[in-house]
Amino acid sequence: MIIATPRGEILHGAPGRGRLTVLLCFFHLRKIAPIPIPALCRSTIVSLTSLESSLVLAMWANVQNQQGIKYFFTPTVCVVLFFTGESYDVEVHYWLHHYGHFPATMYFEFCTESDPPGSSKPFCIVREMEASARTHLAVELGPFAPFKPCQVVPYKPVDTVIVEGEPPERYSKTKVINLLKCPLKMRNYHHRFHLLLHLEEIQMEVDIKKYDLHHQTMTQDRDNRRLLVLHVPGVAENRPSVLRGDCLKVAKSEDKVQPITVYTGYVHRVELERVKLGFSKRLVQSFISNTRFDVEFTINRFPLKLQHRAVDLAEKHQMDEVLFPSGSGVRTTLMPKLSMFNRQLENNPEQHAAIQRIVSGASKPAPYLVFGPPGTGKTITLVEAMNQLNRVDPLCHILACAPSNSASDLLCERLLGHMDPHCVYRLYASSRPLSTVPQNLLKHCNWDASQDSFVFPTKEVLMGYKVIITTLVTAGRLVSGGIPVGHFTHVFIDESGQAVEPESIIGIAGLLHPEEGQLVLAGDPQQLGPILRSPLAMQYGMGISLLERLMKDNPLYQKDGEFGHFDSRFVTKLLRNYRSHPAILKIPNELFYEKELQVFADQWDRETYCNWEHLPKEGFPLIFHGVLGKDEREGNSPSFFNVSEIEVLVDYLTKLMKTQGKKGLPKLSPKDIGIIAPYRKQVEKIQNALNFVKELSQWKDIKELKVGSVEEFQGQERKIIMVSTVRSSINYVKMDQDFNIGFLTNEKRFNVAMTRAKALLIVVGNPVILNKDPTWER
Incomplete structure (x- = not known):
């Protein structure tokens, strides 16, 4: 009988600049009886093998018996003759120079002296081990408390009497299935999208219940005693999504007597994980600290209602040739000779042609598409087209x-560069936090300091502006406000690939004339698409944007089979990449763009870090740094973080800071660097690390170093991009897929993350996990 007993604990250390020897674990081997195998004998051969991590430089063991005889073995097999009654101590060491957690398997194989190691019937013992190499930073950023999921609030039955009414005629199950499976046409357009929107809403209702809270306390706001503050874990990561104007329902946990009083609270402000709520005077005036409440979250139906209305208006205004263009109404037009505001565009044939087509209205009433892969300047193309229209057509509006505020803000900022500021107006929703609005846009928007909120101007005021910039959802306010159909001669939608089709229709139906108006869609179907909750809605086409549907299903927007070119009357694909070094662009170009993208980035900018001393390969400014970290969560927050990856990121940041201005490298500002992470908690921990590490915290303007999600970086670029993939456990990949977060199983998110960098891309992640995804494997 053989006993293998671990002695001692795993020891931790930090590799720092050199290699670290970690005394990992002790094993005590003792043979107290012969091994029960056919040929019994008094001696046994023990074979020791380590199955080590790919990131461990070396692993070895010292084996010593009671007579003091020592054996030394490396990851190859070590054979020791083992007699009955003998015992050995096995001392296992790691030799490594990486941060992270390093699992290993120690394999003990026992056989008789007559049977050599590797025999067909060995007796085996396997023991799992793990070493951790970390710094004080990892300890500082580690979980402050064990993760404990929020408990689901038990349903409280309320005494009610329900009297059923007379329901309208319903679709049969067969009709519903047929409606979902048949091709999308104008005749079934509003029926199909009403159904898909209802499916999405049902899933949203189900999902939001997962975040209901039980036995939670609130506090009174120090700045406004009329508001109560509730701590909501995960709200900063939109899990759950809570915006200004939303409502929550709370009931005292101790209430048992029917009927139970439920208080509705309206969100006044969201600050990280703190939500400030306005309740009735009855609750506020009787509020006692430490009172426990059960909290129920509700979805915001306003965007859904606008989408339902939009698809109805699309049918009412007969927008067939806009949504399902046939090209029958296209007129032959002469291309105007244009003098570009942005002179650089004159040397780009694709951008120049797209602007000419938009200004001439060549595709009307069909939409004109600008297919803009990363770094090709699609937003600049749209802005130039708007400037040209404003110059050549005094009557245009x-x-x-854009789907997001950040993309809409970028449009506005670039328009203000060439257009009369008095002609441009940025319309914000009342839910937009003032702190997120760029300072240079405050005097061009609907912020009212006297009311401390965003207010909606009158119809007459809005119609006086030549250009209005807003999100697609907020564009619904223009329809509600009575802006007449045809007032806007042109509608531009940037990043249109990120919006579900009914969302795009909000900015079109009821505003754009179906025959005389010009719709321009710009985006990239290979980058981030719409975010949906319902698997059924995604399965039946809700996850496909209007831009992607036209390019996928409509012959006008597809390449011809003979020459492989797009029809320039309807679509232009921008080909010149002005952003990235060829090494950074190579993989996305091959995977997503048929190798058509051309490198036109400024040579000095793109080769700035080709000779950086910390590159594994000189002249190749792309680093993948493998880290075997751990997926961790803390407290009640569902968001993940990985401190081992943060240590590596901090190490690279420190190297970049110390090498700037040396050996031909330029001075570096923190605003030239971006760090992308898929989870809000990782973003938060990285930001904390920048403040904790003394050298980095003293770097001038360190607060301008942007740390955010992929969604926050779409449409943006930085000289240096670092990516933290976080995920180190295959068990959570399915969760990422369900919640549409993380990098695995989402090639569009991968594409965006990999194409933000101009001169240096550093990716930090677990190669074992990432290699399981076909896109990352490539």
């Missing part, structure tokens, strides 16, 4: 939209 332009509505410029």
Whole structure:
């Protein structure tokens, strides 16, 4: 009988600049009886093998018996003759120079002296081990408390009497299935999207219940005693999504007597994980600290209602040739000779042609598409087209939209560079936090300091502006406000690939004339698409944007089979990449763009870090740094973080800071660096690390170093991009897929993350996990 007993604990250390020897674990081997195998004998051969991590430089063991005889073995097999009654101590060491957690398997194989190691019937003992190499930073950033999921609030039955009414005629199950499976046409357009929107809403209702809270306390706001503050773990990562104007329902946990009083609280402000709520005077005036409440979250139906209305208006205004263009109404037009505001565009044939087509209205009433892969300047193309329209057509009125506030802000900032500021107006929703609005846009928007909120101007005021910039959802306010159909001669939608089709229709139906108006869609179907909750809605086409549907299903927007070119009357694909070094662009170009992208980035900018001393390969400014970290969570927050990856990021940041201005490298500002992470908690921990590490915290303007999600970086670029993939456990990949977060199983998110860098891309992640994804494996 053989006993293998671990002695001692795993020891931790930090590799720092050199290699670290970690005394990992002790094993005590003792043979107290012969091994029960056919040929019994008094001696046994023990074979020791380590199955080590790919990131461990070396691993070895010292084996010593009671007579003091020592054996030394490396990861190859070590054979020791083992007699009955003998015992050995096995001392296992790691030799490594990486941060992270390093699992290993120690394999003990026992056989008789007559059977050599590797025999067909060995007796085996396997023991798992792990070493951890970390710094004080990892200890500082580690979990402050063990993760404990929020408990689901038990349903409280309320005494009610329900009297059923007369329901309308319903679709049969067969009709519903047929509606979902049949091709999308104008005749079934509003029926199909009403159904898909309802499916999405049902899933949203189900998902939001997962975040209901039980036995939570609130505090009174120090700045406004009329508001109560509730701590909501995960709200900063939109899990759950809570915006200004949303409502929550709370009931005292101790209430048992029917009927239970439920208080509705309206969100006044969201600050990281603190939500400030306005309740009735009855609750506020009787509020006692430490009172426990059960909290129920609700979805915001306003965007859904606008989408339902939009698809109805699309049918009402007969927008067939806009949504399902046939090209039958296209007129032959002469291309105007244009003098570009941005002179650089004159040397780009694709951008120049797209602007000419938009200004001439060549595709009307069909939409004109600008297919803009990363770094090709699609937003600049749209802005130039708007400037040209404003110059050549005094009667034009332009509505410029995007799905997100950040993309809409970028449009506005670039328009203000060439257009009369008095002609441009940025319309914000009342839910937009003032702190997130760029300072240079405050005097061009609907912020009212006297009311401390965003207010909606009158119809007459809005119609006086030549260009209005807003999000697609907020564009619904223009329809509600009575802006007449045809007032806007042109509607531009940037980043249109990120919006579900009914969301795009909000900015079109009821505003754009179906025959005389010009719709321009710009985006990239290979980058981030719409975010949906319902698997059924995604399965039946809700996850495909209007831009992607047209390019996928409509012959006008597809390449011809003979020459492989797009029809320039309807679509232009921008080909010149002005952003990235060829090494950074190579993989995305091959995977997503048929190798058509051309490197036109400024040579000095793109080769700035080709000779950086910390590159594994000189002249190749792309680093993948493998880290075997751990997926961790803390407290009640569902968001993940990985401190081992943060240590590596901090190490590279420190190297970049120390080498700037030396050996031909330029001076570096923190605003030239971006760090992308898929989880809000990782973003938060990285930001904390920048303040904790003394050298980095003293770097001038360190607060301008942006740390954010992939969504926050779409449409942006930095000289240096670092990516933290976080995920180190295959068990959580399915969760990422369900919640549409993380990098695995989402090639569009991968594409965006990998194409933000101009001169240096550093990716930090677990190669074992990432290699399981076909995109990362490539």
